[in-house]
Amino acid sequence: MKTRTRTTLRLTLFLAVFLVRAAAQAAGGAVYLDPSQPIDVRVDDLIRRMTLEQKASQLINQARAIPELQVPAYDWWSEALHGVARAGRATVFPEPIGLAATFDDPLIHEMAVVIGTEARAKHDQAVKAGRRDIYEGLDFWSPNINIFRDPRWGRGQETYGEDPFLTGRMGVAFIRGLQGEDPKYFRVIATAKHFAVHSGPETTRHSVDVQVSKHDEEDTYLPAFRAAISEGKAGSVMCAYNRVNGQPACASTFLLQDTLRGAWKFTGYVVSDCDAVVDIYRGHHFAKSQAEAAADAIKAGMDNECADYITIVKDAHDYQPFIDAVKQGLLAEADIDVALKRLFTARMRLGMFDPPKMVPYANMPESEIDSEPHRALALRTAQESMVLLKNDGVLPFTASLKKILVVGPLADSAEVLYGNYNGTPSHAVTVLEGIRKQFPGAQITYQPGTSFLSEKPMTGDPLVEAVSAARQADVVVAVVGITSKLEGEEMKVDVPGFKGGDRTNLNLPTEEEALLGALKGTGKPLVVVLMNGSALAVNWANDHASAILEAWYSGEEGGTAIAQTLAGANNPGGRLTVTFYKGVEQLPEFEDYAMKNRTYRYFTGEPLYPFGYGLSYSKIEYSNIKLSSPELEAGNPLTVEVDVKNASTRAADEVVELYVSFPKLPGTPLRALRGFDRVHLDAGEVRHVKLALQPRDLSYVNEAGDRMVAAGDYLITAGGGQPGTAAVHADARLSIHGEQKLPE
Numbered sequence: 001m002k003t004r005t006r007t008t009l010r011l012t013l014f015l016a017v018f019l020v021r022a023a024a025q026a027a028g029g030a031v032y033l034d035p036s037q038p039i040d041v042r043v044d045d046l047i048r049r050m051t052l053e054q055k056a057s058q059l060i061n062q063a064r065a066i067p068e069l070q071v072p073a074y075d076w077w078s079e080a081l082h083g084v085a086r087a088g089r090a091t092v093f094p095e096p097i098g099l100a101a102t103f104d105d106p107l108i109h110e111m112a113v114v115i116g117t118e119a120r121a122k123h124d125q126a127v128k129a130g131r132r133d134i135y136e137g138l139d140f141w142s143p144n145i146n147i148f149r150d151p152r153w154g155r156g157q158e159t160y161g162e163d164p165f166l167t168g169r170m171g172v173a174f175i176r177g178l179q180g181e182d183p184k185y186f187r188v189i190a191t192a193k194h195f196a197v198h199s200g201p202e203t204t205r206h207s208v209d210v211q212v213s214k215h216d217e218e219d220t221y222l223p224a225f226r227a228a229i230s231e232g233k234a235g236s237v238m239c240a241y242n243r244v245n246g247q248p249a250c251a252s253t254f255l256l257q258d259t260l261r262g263a264w265k266f267t268g269y270v271v272s273d274c275d276a277v278v279d280i281y282r283g284h285h286f287a288k289s290q291a292e293a294a295a296d297a298i299k300a301g302m303d304n305e306c307a308d309y310i311t312i313v314k315d316a317h318d319y320q321p322f323i324d325a326v327k328q329g330l331l332a333e334a335d336i337d338v339a340l341k342r343l344f345t346a347r348m349r350l351g352m353f354d355p356p357k358m359v360p361y362a363n364m365p366e367s368e369i370d371s372e373p374h375r376a377l378a379l380r381t382a383q384e385s386m387v388l389l390k391n392d393g394v395l396p397f398t399a400s401l402k403k404i405l406v407v408g409p410l411a412d413s414a415e416v417l418y419g420n421y422n423g424t425p426s427h428a429v430t431v432l433e434g435i436r437k438q439f440p441g442a443q444i445t446y447q448p449g450t451s452f453l454s455e456k457p458m459t460g461d462p463l464v465e466a467v468s469a470a471r472q473a474d475v476v477v478a479v480v481g482i483t484s485k486l487e488g489e490e491m492k493v494d495v496p497g498f499k500g501g502d503r504t505n506l507n508l509p510t511e512e513e514a515l516l517g518a519l520k521g522t523g524k525p526l527v528v529v530l531m532n533g534s535a536l537a538v539n540w541a542n543d544h545a546s547a548i549l550e551a552w553y554s555g556e557e558g559g560t561a562i563a564q565t566l567a568g569a570n571n572p573g574g575r576l577t578v579t580f581y582k583g584v585e586q587l588p589e590f591e592d593y594a595m596k597n598r599t600y601r602y603f604t605g606e607p608l609y610p611f612g613y614g615l616s617y618s619k620i621e622y623s624n625i626k627l628s629s630p631e632l633e634a635g636n637p638l639t640v641e642v643d644v645k646n647a648s649t650r651a652a653d654e655v656v657e658l659y660v661s662f663p664k665l666p667g668t669p670l671r672a673l674r675g676f677d678r679v680h681l682d683a684g685e686v687r688h689v690k691l692a693l694q695p696r697d698l699s700y701v702n703e704a705g706d707r708m709v710a711a712g713d714y715l716i717t718a719g720g721g722q723p724g725t726a727a728v729h730a731d732a733r734l735s736i737h738g739e740q741k742l743p744e
Contacts, residue, residue, distance in 0.1 A: 033070065035354040042353070043344045046071070047337055055336050056322040058343060059298075061271070061306040062134070064319075073132045074347065076271060076304055080140040080178070080188075081158055081421040082555065084119050087135040090423030091118060091374040091556065094385045095484075096144065096170075097533050098552030100160035101574040101614075102384035103655040104678040105173035111381055112177025114374050116187040121364035138350045140178065141191045141238055141271070142421075145171040145224040146199050148534075148578055149598050152590050153200030154487035154501035157419055157533025157553065161577025162599040162611060164220055165673045165697075168227030175232035180361060186235060186349050187361040192228040193238035194273055196255055197221045201590055202490045202501040206275075206283035209243040212593045214705025215667050218744070220595050226264055226744075235268040235346055239302055241276045241283075248284050250276045251293070256301030263744040269342035272297065274306040294321040295330035303339035370426045375557060378425075382561035384653065384678070387550040387574040388615040389538075394475065394525045394546040396568025396617060403443045403474045406432050407466050407519060408512070409454035410531045411479035412446065416453075419533060419553035420484040427556070431479050431529065434559030438567050445469050449519070452511035453483060463518055470522040477566065478519055480512040481531035484553065505584050506537035513540060520544050529562060535580040542608060550576070571617045573653030573678065575721070580609035600722060601669035612673065612721045618652035620681070621645040622719050625730035634709040634740040638693040642718040642730055646681035653680050656689050659723055660698060663712030667702045671723060674698070691718070699742050707742040 031037050032046035047055070049069055057064035065073035079085035082093040093099065093111055102108070119138065126136035145167050148156035160170040171192060180187030197210050197217065212221065228234045237260060239250040249255055250272045260266045280286050280293035287293035297305065307318060325331035351359030368374070388395070397404075410416045414428040429437075436444045449466035451458050470476050486493055491501035497509060507513070517540070520526050525546040530536060533553055541548055549572070551562050564570040579600050581587060586605050588597055595602050600611035621644070628639035646652050658675030662668040675691040699709045714736060719729020 033353065035358060039345055039348045042348060043341050046344055047340050052323060052326060052333060055333070055340055056319040058340055059303070059305060059322050059336065060319050061304060062318070072352070074352070075132060075134045075137050076139045077306060078119070078135050078137045078140045079421050080115050080119060080142045081144060082419065083115055083423045084122055085135070085421045085423050087122055088424060089370055089426055090122070091115075091370045091378050092418055092423050092425045092428070093378050093381050094555040094558070095157050095419030095533055095553035096160055097148070097157045097577060098385035098554055099381060100166060100170050100577040101387055101552065102381060102678065103166070103575050103657075103676050104384055105169045107381060107384060108170050109173040109177040111377060112174045114377055116178045116180065117364060118369050118374070119188045120361050121366055121368045124362065124364055125366060138186070138188045139191065139236060139346070140188055141193055142178075143171050143174045143190065143192060144194070145192050145228055146194055147220055147224070149199050149220070149593070149595065150587060150590055151506055151535040151578060151581065152503045152584070153534070154202055154491065154503065155200065155489050156578070157484065157487060158421060162579065163577065163601070163673050164223040166577060166676070167224040171224055171228045172232040175228055175234045179233070179235060182360055184349070185351050185359050185361060189235035189346055189350065190232070191236035191238050191271060192225055192232070192234045194240035195225055195237050195249060195260070196240060197244045197593060198240035198242055198249070200502055203499070204591070205241040205490070206279045209246060209284070210593050211245060215701050215703050216593065216595045218705045218707060219667070219701035222259065229260070229264045229266050235349070236271060237266065237268065238271050238273055239276060241273050241279055243284055243286070248276070248280045248286050250302050251280050251286065251296040251300045253300055259744065261301055269303040269339070269346055270301055271304040272302055272306055277302070277305045278307055290321040291324035291328055292330055295325040298322070298331055298335050298339055303342045378555050379557035379560055382554040382557050383564065383570045385552055385554060385574050386561060386565045386570065386572040387576055388572040389548040389550055389609055389613070390542060390545065391547045391615055394527060395566060397439070397475065397566055399441070401439070401442055401474050403445070403472065404435065404439060405469050405473035405476045406435055406444060406446045406479065407449040407470070407476060407515065408479035409448045409450065409452070409456075410481060410483070411477070412448070413455055415455065416483045416531050417554055417556060417558040418484070420488050425556035429557055429559035431559045431562050434561070434563030435477065435566070437560070438563035438569070445473065449478070449515045450511045452509060463515060466515065467518050467522060470519050470524050473524055475525045475527060476519050476522070477527045477529060478516055479529045479531060480508060480516065481536065482509065483531070484533065487533055502590070503534065506535060506581060507583070508536055508538055508541070516541060516545070527566065535578050537581060537583045537608060539582055539608060550574070568617060568650070571650060571652045572614065573616060573655060575612050575614040575655050575657070576609055577611065579603060579607045579611045582606070582608045601672055604670075610722050610725050612657050613725065613727070614655070616652050616654070618646055618648040618650045618681075620652065620654050620720055620728060621647050622728055622730040625716075625718055625732045627716065627732050627734060630733065631735045631737065634711065634736055634738040635695050637695060638698065638734065640675070640691045640693065640716055640718060640732070642689050643686055644679060644681065644689055645686045646683060649683045651680070651682050653678055654720060656691070656718055657721060658691050658693075659717045660693075661715035661717070661723065662700050663710055663714065665700070665702070665710055665712070668700045689718070695740065696742055698736065707744070709736065709740045709742065711736055711739050
């Protein structure tokens with residue numbers, strides 16, 4: 001039976017290839033339609049058949065059909081930060097800032113495989129229906145691997161946090177999962193964005209010139225992109241809006257030529273952020289015309305422009321500036337050919353010119369979309385993202401609890417779970433629904449408590465009613481925070497604490513602070529659940545609440561994960577991926593991109609909660625740390641081993657964080673995360689954890705911007721958080737001899 005099946009498959013494949021070759025012969029011997037030919041040969045054959053206008057029509061995100069060459073229309077713009085976005089029904093996972101809190105890169109890889117699978121299914125649906133519209137393609141402008149350097153940035157929720165190493169590991173896992181492992185075909189293409197040195201403010205992004213030192217470029221802003229290209233093999237990169245040291249990112253010879261294609265050997269295509277090429281002319285005044293801006297971008301290494309020129313060039317195609325640039329002698333047609341070769345190589349590696357039966361990822365069934373297994377994975381990611389910030393013993397709730405009051409409009413909201421750049425799940429579980437299901441034997445009462453962020457009309461005084469209900473309850477669960485309607489991308493928002501998508505302070509909104517204070521005044525235990533995509537200065541809650549659970553924007557199963565965590569069915573093991581400062585006064589100016597006194601690596605003050613922080617319901621112990629060698633020659637790798645014990649009767653997840661503290665040299669951080677491993681520990685279990693450090697992990701960046709392994713004494717720390725904090729850890733001393741300069 002198996003032999004017959006294999007024979008049938010071979011015959012089917014042979015027939016498909018035969019038919020394609022026949023079509024190629026009918027089209028005048030078009031080599032580009034012959035799947036048996038090498039891709040580069042096929043691409044060259046296609047490009048040489050195209051007119052200048054046809055070529056220009058392929059350089060924008062809405063690439064036009066070329067019927068006479070059998071080239072279908074294609075829209076390059078799709079989104080998938082935490083699930084297929086803006087394309088209808090799809091599984092919605094936690095926002096990336098919460099995904100990073102899992103410190104579980106294999107889980108992120110598994111999630112990305114699911115996202116890519118659903119993307120293929122949705123694309124197949126669209127093509128079969130005769131559509132090739134925006135958000136229905138196979139090129140996804142994700143992940144966002146910018147560094148969340150300042151908590152005021154509204155788009156920080158889309159990132160993996162403030163640490164370059166963690167961001168790099170998460171980005172690589174996501175990219176590999178999304179793109180697949182087939183040697184010839186991509187499942188879909190991942191786009192690492194926004195290259196580079198981009199993290200707000202949103203209000204100035206179209207015109208700002210970010211001045212940044214060589215040290216901060218190499219130490220902070222570029223490493224995650226390097227990992228995405230060198231290790232993740234991302235098929236695409238998106239260039240940013242801003243200038244970097246005078247050059248617009250989408251026309252930057254330093255970024256696109258010297259770094260991306262030069263030092264990192266990137267062979268994929270570069271797409272602009274939307275209207276970023278327009279900004280070269282209109283925002284940055286770097287070019288004298290739109291045609292010159294288009295020429296500058298193409299010659300620098302951008303290949304595909306996301307733009308709409310209707311307001312700029314009336315009665316003209318949106319790709320007209322490229323044609324004008326050639327006719328004006330600003331751009332050679334051969335330069336366009338270089339960009340086209342990258343673009344059509346990508347389309348052919350997606351299988352768009354081959355029979356579907358030849359492409360292992362094609363013909364994905366619709367049943368994959370938001371399926372039960374995918375929903376189960378969404379729940380698991382949400383569970384692992386939970387970070388317990390405070391607990392005086394009130395959590396987990398016991399079975400004897402009879403009356404639970406749930407307060408806050410966010411508790412009864414599904415929208416807050418989705419974050420931004422999201423899809424639409426077939427069903428979402430709110431916090432209120434999750435608690436009702438998790439505690440069937442208790443009386444669950446709900447009160448909004450405030451009209452702030454409410455999605456429903458109210459009567460009476462919600463605060464008075466909530467306080468009255470609290471007096472009758474055994475415990476109060478207050479769900480507070482912010483939403484992606486307040487923080488996000490270039491938004492028309494101007495309310496206290498928020499402006500243009502960014503934040504002007506780090507405080508919990510005043511209405512919610514007042515609500516917490518009134519609830520605490522009843523004398524009942526107060527558990528605070530935070531919903532947010534950026535750090536909150538919850539100083540009052542830290543001093544007065546019984547417990548605080550950071551839940552982020554936790555996806556379609558967020559309510560279930562939160563309720564399970566309150567009940568102890570999920571033992572929280574997530575860790576903070578950003579520093580929670582006590583207030584904005586601890587930070588430099590938002591517009592300042594220097595890393596001095598920013599993030600845990602350079603912040604010299606006392607945070608409210610440090611990066612890498614997170615509590616558990618279990619007691620974890622570290623012992624027997626061992627280095628492969630206490631002395632090392634510069635340029636050699638190092639292995640660190642440590643025993644991790646769950647010294648409690650409750651199973652737990654523990655994130656083993658490995659930090660390196662360097663010799664005191666100009667340019668070195670206070671400490672830096674250089675390894676991590678999330679492990680599951682049964683009650684009483686001891687796990688022997690081994691982490692490998694490569695020479696790059698033991699390096700730092702000097703003030704000149706050179707990456708060095710330096711001679712001197714190092715402190716290696718393995719534990720449940722940073723050294724110098726209350727986290728349990730084990731330390732070992734390392735001595736490195738000699739020094740070595742590493743490549744960019």
